Amino acid sequence: MFKYKILNQERLEKEIDSLHSFPLLKDQLKWQLFEKVIADAKENCQFLSPEELFEEREYGVWFHTVNYPEFRIGIARYDTFIIYRCVLADNRGDVLITLE
Numbered sequence: 001m002f003k004y005k006i007l008n009q010e011r012l013e014k015e016i017d018s019l020h021s022f023p024l025l026k027d028q029l030k031w032q033l034f035e036k037v038i039a040d041a042k043e044n045c046q047f048l049s050p051e052e053l054f055e056e057r058e059y060g061v062w063f064h065t066v067n068y069p070e071f072r073i074g075i076a077r078y079d080t081f082i083i084y085r086c087v088l089a090d091n092r093g094d095v096l097i098t099l100e
Contacts, residue, residue: 002045002088002095004038011099012082021076028070029078036063041086041097053088053095060084 009030016030040061045053065071065078083100 003093004041004095004097006034006097008099032068033063036061037082037084041095045086045095050088050092056085056087058085
């Protein structure tokens with residue numbers, strides 16, 4: 001029904017780029033992390049009416065690399081809690097996600 005867009009991906013990209021434990025998997029880690037945020041936002045917003053979504057709402061989601069097989073093989077663990085806010089865009093078709 002809605003398209004979910006993360007407005008400020010650079011907020012987490014900088015943090016992930018500074019990790020030394022995942023030199024070859026940084027892009028894959030970013031993709032999984034953003035997918036996790038979008039999936040959580042969909043779960044939290046799917047039953048809200050457009051009127052409810054016009055009010056900005058704050059949510060949070062845990063991300064653990066241990067939950068993904070591609071990150072388990074002999075590398076360090078990365079855990080983070082991501083706080084984000086969702087609001088319906090003026091076009092009523094997009095839910096805009098802002099990372100804290």
